[in-house]
Amino acid sequence: MAVKKRNKTKKRRWTKDDTELTLISLPTVIWFALFSYLPMFGIIIAFKNYKLSPGHGFLYNLVHSEWAGWSNFTYFFKSNAFWMLLRNTILYNLVFIALGAVVAVGLALMLSNLRNKLASKAYQTMLFFPYFMSWVVISYIVYAVLTPEKGYMNSIIAALGGTKIMWYQEAKYWPYILTFLRIWKGMGYGMVIYLATITGIDPSLYEAAVMDGATKWQQMKHITMPCIKPVLIMMLILDAGKIFYSDFGLFYQATGGIPASLYSVASTFDTYIYKAIQSSAPIGKTAAASFFQSVCCCVTILFTNWVVKKIDEDSAIM
Amino acid sequence: MAAKVKKKEINQIKKSTNVFFNIIFIALSALCIFPIVFVFSISVSSEESIQKNGYRLIPEEFSSAAYQFLWNERGTILHATFMSILVTALGILLSVLLTTTMGYVVSRNSYKLKGFYTWVIFIPMIFNGGMLASYVVNANILHLRNTIWALILPLAVSSFNIVMCKTFFKTTIPDSIVESAKIDGAGQLRIFAQIILPISKPIIATIALFAAFGYWNDWFQASLYISDSNLQTLQSLLNNMQSNIEYIANNPYGGLSLQQYKASMPTESVRMAIAIVIVVPIACVYPFFQKYFISGLTIGSVKG
Numbered sequence: 167m168a169v170k171k172r173n174k175t176k177k178r179r180w181t182k183d184d185t186e187l188t189l190i191s192l193p194t195v196i197w198f199a200l201f202s203y204l205p206m207f208g209i210i211i212a213f214k215n216y217k218l219s220p221g222h223g224f225l226y227n228l229v230h231s232e233w234a235g236w237s238n239f240t241y242f243f244k245s246n247a248f249w250m251l252l253r254n255t256i257l258y259n260l261v262f263i264a265l266g267a268v269v270a271v272g273l274a275l276m277l278s279n280l281r282n283k284l285a286s287k288a289y290q291t292m293l294f295f296p297y298f299m300s301w302v303v304i305s306y307i308v309y310a311v312l313t314p315e316k317g318y319m320n321s322i323i324a325a326l327g328g329t330k331i332m333w334y335q336e337a338k339y340w341p342y343i344l345t346f347l348r349i350w351k352g353m354g355y356g357m358v359i360y361l362a363t364i365t366g367i368d369p370s371l372y373e374a375a376v377m378d379g380a381t382k383w384q385q386m387k388h389i390t391m392p393c394i395k396p397v398l399i400m401m402l403i404l405d406a407g408k409i410f411y412s413d414f415g416l417f418y419q420a421t422g423g424i425p426a427s428l429y430s431v432a433s434t435f436d437t438y439i440y441k442a443i444q445s446s447a448p449i450g451k452t453a454a455a456s457f458f459q460s461v462c463c464c465v466t467i468l469f470t471n472w473v474v475k476k477i478d479e480d481s482a483i484m
Numbered sequence: 485m486a487a488k489v490k491k492k493e494i495n496q497i498k499k500s501t502n503v504f505f506n507i508i509f510i511a512l513s514a515l516c517i518f519p520i521v522f523v524f525s526i527s528v529s530s531e532e533s534i535q536k537n538g539y540r541l542i543p544e545e546f547s548s549a550a551y552q553f554l555w556n557e558r559g560t561i562l563h564a565t566f567m568s569i570l571v572t573a574l575g576i577l578l579s580v581l582l583t584t585t586m587g588y589v590v591s592r593n594s595y596k597l598k599g600f601y602t603w604v605i606f607i608p609m610i611f612n613g614g615m616l617a618s619y620v621v622n623a624n625i626l627h628l629r630n631t632i633w634a635l636i637l638p639l640a641v642s643s644f645n646i647v648m649c650k651t652f653f654k655t656t657i658p659d660s661i662v663e664s665a666k667i668d669g670a671g672q673l674r675i676f677a678q679i680i681l682p683i684s685k686p687i688i689a690t691i692a693l694f695a696a697f698g699y700w701n702d703w704f705q706a707s708l709y710i711s712d713s714n715l716q717t718l719q720s721l722l723n724n725m726q727s728n729i730e731y732i733a734n735n736p737y738g739g740l741s742l743q744q745y746k747a748s749m750p751t752e753s754v755r756m757a758i759a760i761v762i763v764v765p766i767a768c769v770y771p772f773f774q775k776y777f778i779s780g781l782t783i784g785s786v787k788g
Binding site: 463 | 506508516520597601607608611617624666702703704708
């Protein structure tokens with residue numbers, strides 16, 4: 167007994183097994199180093215006045231550019247765009263998260279109660295379909311519906327005797343259009359996750375409830391909802407952690423590349439950074455915007471997880 | 485038996501509620517399927533009827549001009565299709581290899597670096613360098629611009645998939661299998677390739693599927709890194725056509741000048757025809773693989 171214990175506490179030596187496992191995992195570790203960790207050092211760019219001197223590589227230029235202190239950040243915070251970007255990114259995300267969760271949970275509850283299981287399979291397949299289309303393809307659908315001269319929407323409006331609407335020039339409609347598209351594309355995905363949780367619930371719980379005379383509504387309230395709560399909370403944490411990110415394709419593609427008329431309703435941090443990369447904006451200033459976004463994301467993930475831990479220890483992810 | 489049926493009957497929603505729910509789902513299903521039907525009907529409308537009536541659900545005059553045009557430009561289209569398939573195939577291969585190997589390694593409790601690796605995988609889940617830093621690294625340090633690797637490498641691994649894979653290995657593969665293979669003198673690589681992989685088909689299918697849709701639908705990487713038209717995938721072709729519809733009109737025939745040819749192009753229907761070319765493979769494939777997709781989503785949402 168004593169010998170066994172000593173063996174356990176003794177530090178394990180590096181074995182042949184460890185070498186082999188290290189070799190097997192080496193490619194992935196290299197991938198992480200290059201594509202995940204190397205960009206983390208990219209924050210240096212945000213503190214530099216990056217200057218291009220021809221004939222030299224990127225790293226040479228970076229090292230020989232002068233330090234900018236926090237000036238790139240203050241420039242970004244003081245620019246007109248900043249508050250608009252912050253408002254758009256966060257408000258859209260809040261609406262998407264809340265509405266998305268309600269729709270997904272609602273649909274999952276309804277679908278799980280359908281009498282005809284074959285029909286429910288069919289609905290599931292069809293509702294999942296938009297999820298598999300890229301935003302580029304969806305942008306063509308949006309174009310077919312909204313293009314002012316020939317689009318379906320204006321044909322319907324004209325047929326009903328209304329005046330045609332220049333959809334791509336009217337900013338006021340777009341918060342609704344974008345929200346609709348987002349919910350439409352994501353509802354199948356969300357529904358499937360909650361549906362899987364509901365099907366995983368032990369049927370004996372319901373049987374016992376029926377014995378006790380519980381109604382369908384009571385069963386839902388006291389059995390189904392508590393059972394999907396952990397999944398719901400986890401999905402909310404994951405979504406909340408991405409609150410400073412936006413679905414780039416949605417905002418950029420669905421609006422047709424964000425025309426000037428829609429700039430103030432469809433711009434988010436991601437579209438701002440993307441446009442800056444495509445144009446010849448100073449790289450240091452763009453890096454500051456990009457880095458700000460990353461840090462905010464990290465903080466929100468840690469914060470939401472902390473809050474969840476306070477409320478319900480078991481549901482936290484870390 | 486009779487009692488069982490009766491009990492089932494008791495615990496079902498009312499007939500009227502059932503009908504109501506069904507109506508909602510039929511409406512939603514239509515909302516999900518019809519848009520692509522609209523797009524298809526535009527692609528088979530004749531250009532004149534579009535000019536006259538706008539887009540219609542049932543075209544006044546059918547025409548295969550758009551598809552004929554695409555056939556005439558098949559050099560571009562087929563090349564883009566080939567690139568899409570190549571990128572998707574290589575992407576799946578790389579993604580599955582990198583994810584399963586790492587997943588297996590961190591699922592081994594006895595592995596010395598397990599703690600370190602867990603952090604390596606975990607940190608990118610909460611922090612990353614941001615879009616610009618990734619762009620700079622890929623374009624200026626790794627020099628991936630205008631290479632096929634720019635479309636493949638950045639998307640190959642996700643921490644989420646590795647955790648999913650680890651959870652799978654932990655829950656479905658008993659340690660005793662690995663231990664007994666070790667006693668028989670097999671190395672870890674051999675254990676992984678000959679024992680673990682063959683019994684891990686569900687997780688491989690799931691990861692392959694996630695990767696397949698990710699790569700097939702990707703246009704973002706291409707829009708950042710690819711300007712060489714030889715490396716265009718279908719998605720980036722479609723993306724480029726959005727700003728410049730004449731982008732693909734390059735092979736005039738029948739004595740037309742390039743200018744005339746471009747002017748004669750059925751622009752509206754060609755746009756939609758390419759969208760159909762991209763969506764049809766997905767629409768045909770995904771109902772069959774949905775099962776794996778869903779199982780992947782649910783494994784992933786189990787706390788790992």
